[in-house]
Amino acid sequence: MIDKRSWGIALAVAAAACVIVPNVLPPYWVYLAITAVVSSVIMQSYGVIVGRAGVMSLCQMSFAAIGAWVVLRLNLSDAPGGFIVWLVIGGLAAVPVGVAIGLPALRIRGVNLAVVTFGFAVAADIVLNANQFPGTTELKTLQRPGLFHTNGGYFILVVIVFMLLSLGLAWFNRTRLGMSWLEIRYSERAAAAHGISVARSKLAAFALSAFIAGIGGGLMAGQLGLVVSSNFAMGQSLALFAVAILIGPHNPEGALMGGIFGAVMATILEKLRLPQDLGGILFGLSAIFALRSGVSQTDFTRARKREAAARKMLESLPDKPREAEVPASETTPLVPPPAPAGDQPALDVRGLTVKYGEVVALDNIDLTVPSGGVVGLIGPNGAGKSTFIAAVSGFLHSYEGTVELEGRSLDKLSPSARASSGMRRTFQTTVIAPELTQYEYLSIGANRKLSKQEADELLDFFGCPPGEVPVSIVDVGSRRLLDVAAAIAARPKVALLDEPAAGQSAAESLKLGRRLAEVPSRFGVSILLVEHDMELVRAACAQVTVLDFGHVIASGTTQEVLDDPAVMAAYLGTADVPLV
Numbered sequence: 034m035i036d037k038r039s040w041g042i043a044l045a046v047a048a049a050a051c052v053i054v055p056n057v058l059p060p061y062w063v064y065l066a067i068t069a070v071v072s073s074v075i076m077q078s079y080g081v082i083v084g085r086a087g088v089m090s091l092c093q094m095s096f097a098a099i100g101a102w103v104v105l106r107l108n109l110s111d112a113p114g115g116f117i118v119w120l121v122i123g124g125l126a127a128v129p130v131g132v133a134i135g136l137p138a139l140r141i142r143g144v145n146l147a148v149v150t151f152g153f154a155v156a157a158d159i160v161l162n163a164n165q166f167p168g169t170t171e172l173k174t175l176q177r178p179g180l181f182h183t184n185g186g187y188f189i190l191v192v193i194v195f196m197l198l199s200l201g202l203a204w205f206n207r208t209r210l211g212m213s214w215l216e217i218r219y220s221e222r223a224a225a226a227h228g229i230s231v232a233r234s235k236l237a238a239f240a241l242s243a244f245i246a247g248i249g250g251g252l253m254a255g256q257l258g259l260v261v262s263s264n265f266a267m268g269q270s271l272a273l274f275a276v277a278i279l280i281g282p283h284n285p286e287g288a289l290m291g292g293i294f295g296a297v298m299a300t301i302l303e304k305l306r307l308p309q310d311l312g313g314i315l316f317g318l319s320a321i322f323a324l325r326s327g328v329s330q331t332d333f334t335r336a337r338k339r340e341a342a343a344r345k346m347l348e349s350l351p352d353k354p355r356e357a358e359v360p361a362s363e364t365t366p367l368v369p370p371p372a373p374a375g376d377q378p379a380l381d382v383r384g385l386t387v388k389y390g391e392v393v394a395l396d397n398i399d400l401t402v403p404s405g406g407v408v409g410l411i412g413p414n415g416a417g418k419s420t421f422i423a424a425v426s427g428f429l430h431s432y433e434g435t436v437e438l439e440g441r442s443l444d445k446l447s448p449s450a451r452a453s454s455g456m457r458r459t460f461q462t463t464v465i466a467p468e469l470t471q472y473e474y475l476s477i478g479a480n481r482k483l484s485k486q487e488a489d490e491l492l493d494f495f496g497c498p499p500g501e502v503p504v505s506i507v508d509v510g511s512r513r514l515l516d517v518a519a520a521i522a523a524r525p526k527v528a529l530l531d532e533p534a535a536g537q538s539a540a541e542s543l544k545l546g547r548r549l550a551e552v553p554s555r556f557g558v559s560i561l562l563v564e565h566d567m568e569l570v571r572a573a574c575a576q577v578t579v580l581d582f583g584h585v586i587a588s589g590t591t592q593e594v595l596d597d598p599a600v601m602a603a604y605l606g607t608a609d610v611p612l613v
């Protein structure tokens with residue numbers, strides 16, 4: 034996510050490098066420069082899988098080996114198309130293997146996944162050691178394309194490939210799939226709640242990263258002419274992974290720095306007659322920094338720049354109160370709400386029973402959210418409210434009973450499929466990628482590109498900061514409001530909101546209640562609201578259902594229910610009032 038000016042500078046630097054490196058530097062340094070850029074391309078593959086999607090993959094060099102193998106095989110058999118076409122075929126050949134390696138990632142994550150991918154790297158190492166790369170016995174070296182035949186020319190080619198990949202990735206990162214990687218990196222459940230298929234998203238990340246690594250391997254073959262298995266040793270995968278964590282290769286400057294650091298640092302130190310230990314010290318210092326800050330070097334630098342720009346922008350805004358002077362109901366909604374679904378309830382839950390082992394968290398619960406209604410679900414801690422939302426939105430492996438959305442059964446659907454069918458939910462803990470702007474987060478939640486006007490309307494309605502402000506400097510209470518806005522942005526049939534007022538002051542909470550009451554008429558979204566703040570519930574809900582120990586103890590109009598002695602007893606713990 035770099036602006037046009039930064040891209041202009043990057044292109045100018047790349048063009049300058051293409052003039053200076055081949056014409057000014059001695060041949061050895063030109064060769065080193067090629068190594069650095071080829072490594073940067075391989076770093077870009079780490080950028081997709083590790084940096085962007087947050088998946089631990091330790092076998093990127095094995096994908097690179099596949100690319101190199103295919104390019105050399107095509108060269109050996111004088112296949113039509115030439116080097117550039119072979120390069121693309123090499124990248125494509127790595128894709129199915131990437132997807133196959135990605136399959137375990139659907140079930141396991143973190144260190145376990147790292148072990149699985151490393152296992153593949155070890156297996157690939159054994160196979161590569163036992164078999165020579167094509168062309169080795171015949172001594173048939175790779176033919177570079179005429180224009181890029183010399184090392185100087187080849188440097189220009191690898192820079193062009195690196196820049197094209199950088200531009201392509203920058204574009205891709207803004208697509209829904211690219212954004213979904215950022216979301217699964219921080220919270221897979223939030224991604225699923227936004228209708229993102231976590232499985233598809235992860236497999237796509239593996240596929241693209243394998244493609245890029247395959248291209249990198251092909252470029253390496255082009256540089257060396259012939260390759261040996263040690264060029265793709267598993268230790269390389271490990272070392273580059275460590276560099277990726279420290280530097281952040283999902284940013285182009287990070288990929289470049291990682292490439293330089295990983296590939297040519299030792300040689301640079303040697304040439305400059307500096308002790309090799311300096312590389313280790315730099316690496317150690319970066320590791321301490323990454324562990325302390327929890328983010329890569331380039332993410333840290335970018336965040337500081339982005340936040341400073343956002344703060345400047347906020348300071349330049351006129352001192353207007355955050356709450357609109359005009360009540361939201363008196364302004365015209367930009368997008369008119371859809372027509373109500375007739376008598377059909379938005380959400381109809383029958384006989385919902387959930388057991389956690391011996392604990393019966395919900396026992397035969399019936400609950401209906403009428404179309405155009407805001408229904409409260411309240412109860413003391415541990416009553417089963419979050420379990421209800423989890424079951425209805427598909428986040429529990431199993432439950433008894435039925436869940437229907439406008440008459441359509443959701444029981445067999447995954448969380449992301451339920452979200453796509455018109456259900457959104459929020460969580461008690463909000464996890465949003467801090468590098469996103471609020472505009473971007475709204476688009477992820479909405480599952481479509483929102484116009485600036487529509488996004489501004491939502492942010493204004495819920496009292497969030499301006500859309501350009503990055504999430505990293507938005508306070509916790511406002512992040513929860515942003516999460517609610519993102520849920521409503523999707524215009525679902527029903528939104529299940531789990532304690533959206535946590536972190537708000539009493540006055541803000543009351544305002545939120547009034548806003549939520551307007552949501553059905555303004556946005557065409559019915560709401561089930563879980564809350565402990567009774568003032569908010571009174572302001573927002575026409576009807577309320579009360580749970581206690583997994584049972585419904587009262588249900589009806591808000592006034593009736595909140596005045597019910599059994600409800601008061603459940604909240605205040607008065608034991609002498611019998612439960613229904």
Ligand SMILES: Nc1ncnc2c1ncn2[C@@H]1O[C@H](COP(=O)(O)OP(=O)(O)OP(=O)(O)O)[C@@H](O)[C@H]1O
Nearest residue numbers: 389392393394412413414415416417418419420421
């Ligand atoms: N994963 C779990 N495993 C075992 N028991 C659980 C699990 N999640 C919830 N429970 C139990 O189920 C019951 C209902 O919990 P739940 O979190 O749904 O209540 P709640 O009404 O949302 O509470 P709160 O207001 O504190 O969020 C509690 O007894 C809780 O201890």
